[in-house]
Amino acid sequence: MRRSSRILWLGSMLLFMLVLSGCNSIQYEQPTLEDMGFVTVMGFDRAKGDKMTVITAVPQSSQQKEKTQFYSVQVSTSAEAIMNIATKSERTIVPNQMRVILFSEDFVKQKGITDVVLDLYRDPRVGDNVVLGVVKGKVMDLLQGKYENKPEMGVYLNNLLRPRRETAFYPFTTIHDYIYRTTGGTADPLLPYLENNSKEGDIEITKVALIKDGKLVGFLTPEEGRILQAASNRGKVPPMSYLIQDDPNSDKKVRVYLEFVRNSIRKRYVPIGKKPAFEIELGITGNLLNYEGNRDLEDATNLAVVEEKIAREMEKALKAVLMKTTKLGIDPTNMLEKMRAKTYGEWQGLTIKKGMKDIPVKINVQLRITGVGTLK
Numbered sequence: 001m002r003r004s005s006r007i008l009w010l011g012s013m014l015l016f017m018l019v020l021s022g023c024n025s026i027q028y029e030q031p032t033l034e035d036m037g038f039v040t041v042m043g044f045d046r047a048k049g050d051k052m053t054v055i056t057a058v059p060q061s062s063q064q065k066e067k068t069q070f071y072s073v074q075v076s077t078s079a080e081a082i083m084n085i086a087t088k089s090e091r092t093i094v095p096n097q098m099r100v101i102l103f104s105e106d107f108v109k110q111k112g113i114t115d116v117v118l119d120l121y122r123d124p125r126v127g128d129n130v131v132l133g134v135v136k137g138k139v140m141d142l143l144q145g146k147y148e149n150k151p152e153m154g155v156y157l158n159n160l161l162r163p164r165r166e167t168a169f170y171p172f173t174t175i176h177d178y179i180y181r182t183t184g185g186t187a188d189p190l191l192p193y194l195e196n197n198s199k200e201g202d203i204e205i206t207k208v209a210l211i212k213d214g215k216l217v218g219f220l221t222p223e224e225g226r227i228l229q230a231a232s233n234r235g236k237v238p239p240m241s242y243l244i245q246d247d248p249n250s251d252k253k254v255r256v257y258l259e260f261v262r263n264s265i266r267k268r269y270v271p272i273g274k275k276p277a278f279e280i281e282l283g284i285t286g287n288l289l290n291y292e293g294n295r296d297l298e299d300a301t302n303l304a305v306v307e308e309k310i311a312r313e314m315e316k317a318l319k320a321v322l323m324k325t326t327k328l329g330i331d332p333t334n335m336l337e338k339m340r341a342k343t344y345g346e347w348q349g350l351t352i353k354k355g356m357k358d359i360p361v362k363i364n365v366q367l368r369i370t371g372v373g374t375l376k
Contacts, residue, residue, distance in 0.1 A: 037069075039093060039094065040099050040154025041157055042101050043056075043102040043139030054078065055139055056071050056085055078116045095126050098126055098130050099130060099154050100158055101131070102132075102194070103116075103134055108216040112213070112214035128176040129176070131161045131162070131174055135193075136193065136206075142194065142203065157203070160205070161205075169208065170205055171208065173189055173191050181334075182214070187332065187333075187334035188212055190208050190210060191209040191211060193205065193219065208222075212328060212330045224321045228332060231265060231333055232265070232332065237260035238260075240257075240258050241255060241256070242314070244256060244309040244310060254291070254292040255292055256293075258286050258310070260286035260287075262284075264283040265281070266279075266282075267333070268280075272360075277359060279361070282365045284314075286369065287369065287370060288306070291306070297372050307369055310367055311366060315365045322363075326356040
């Protein structure tokens with residue numbers, strides 16, 4: 001009898017302890033969609049020492065208007081940012097909906113962005129189509145600027161940085177494109193440069209940022225970016241405007257405005273003996289929308305003369321851009337890929353890039369005008 005009572009007492013105590021342990025344990029539930037805060041924009045500013053200021057934009061829905069909540073932390077690596085920002089928000093912060101990553105000009109010049117981009121690229125929650133950009137001044141100032149009648153910041157920047165013919169002078173560079181060009185050993189990445197236009201109350205793409213070894217080394221103007229894009233990407237030719245000397249008896253130049261329909265690009269590695277050399281053949285078909293000269297363009301001979309003059313101006317413009325970029329030791333058109341395909345042994349990409357300014361590049365542009373608009 002005593003033995004059965006003892007067994008009953010031990011069983012009761014064991015049950016009691018199990019109940020107590022169950023009460024003390026914390027049950028972690030999987031957060032619902034309403035409990036999540038989706039980062040749409042992430043920005044990086046330089047801080048003191050080895051630190052960096054990471055800014056995130058998280059849209060907040062309300063009955064009146066969609067707002068954007070900004071969080072900022074100072075960290076040593078980008079991997080720490082999401083973890084630290086999570087302590088400042090009542091929601092579970094996740095980067096699954098990230099669309100844009102921005103870097104301040106000072107950050108790109110002094111610190112470099114390759115390590116940060118690599119860390120984010122390795123994160124399976126960050127998509128390959130996230131677009132990159134460089135910002136004049138601080139990213140925080142640009143994100144928190146007043147932009148009337150604009151959508152939520154993530155949507156606004158995502159739409160602004162997506163490829164359009166009107167803004168095709170800048171490269172549409174995703175995180176995947178950046179990694180491909182940086183680790184490929186031949187081409188160098190280009191990024192759009194953004195400025196806060198406070199007078200107009202919007203954000204404007206004003207330049208093309210040239211990146212070498214992860215750092216900012218120079219810029220291209222929109223005009224330079226347009227001809228470079230025409231020689232780099234098939235089917236992505238933005239409208240262009242040129243001044244040509246139409247009358248041989250006058251120094252006055254006339255302006256022509258072209259809208260391109262299609263283009264073809266052929267890059268070849270044509271070494272002269274043991275010395276490297278390249279050829280670029282660019283064929284363009286388009287419409288002449290504006291012509292202020294005195295030639296009758298209904299006449300095939302006059303039209304051929306104008307085509308030739310415009311083509312030569314385009315050759316000069318492309319040659320000037322390539323001289324500018326090769327002096328910096330970068331290859332924005334990926335010409336070196338043609339050279340590597342015909343090079344035996346280990347690829348000495350860094351050494352070759354240093355001497356790119358001395359490699360001759362022959363450029364030939366063939367222009368065909370299929371239609372004319374306003375003649376004067």
